[in-house]
Amino acid sequence: KAGVTQTPRYLIKTRGQQVTLSCSPISGHRSVSWYQQTPGQGLQFLFEYFSETQRNKGNFPGRFSGRQFSNSRSEMNVSTLELGDSALYLCASSWTGLAGLNEQFFGPGTRLTVL
């Protein structure tokens, strides 16, 4: 079974631009979560989608948004990029979305650099 895939793997943008990252979960998985990983803050939860609905959201500004499609694929969008948005963005998928029953599988991440 193929793992979680994320595209693109690397991105370079300039301040003020916007960016869209894509995540394809493991086949059959319906929950997709996004995390931001930086050296200073570590791994921080952005949001989670299940059956096309955002179920949970972390403490990030409204410039960070996401969506999920009917095939469970998810996209994350960051508008008006700032230098501090440079990070590794990780996507994770799980089967049922019922916390007590399953684990998350992580993708390789998208490395975003904002200049």
Place this chain on the structure above:
Amino acid sequence: AQSVSQHNHHVILSEAASLELGCNYSYGGTVNLFWYVQYPGQHLQLLLKYFSGDPLVKGIKGFEAEFIKSKFSFNLRKPSVQWSDTAEYFCAVRSHFGNEKLTFGTGTRLTIIP
């Protein structure tokens, strides 16, 4: 709010030494606990998990962890480390009855000297 503390930021050991990485969490309810590993250039992989039952859980590559509820701890152990264990290790917690949000510790970088 949930939080996770990993007090060891960087640990350096020689091969064959024993390993224990500390993890303490703050949460008032029933939790699921995880240890993830990130090898250089690779994505996060699950080492082991605790959902319920036996508090001593065994994971891949000879790792184990013990859940001590009274101490809010979930320390990772390995009796004899190898050079290939060089990686960053993350402890994570989530509510057992909630949804998928994982709260991670800041990670421990482990360097094994051959």
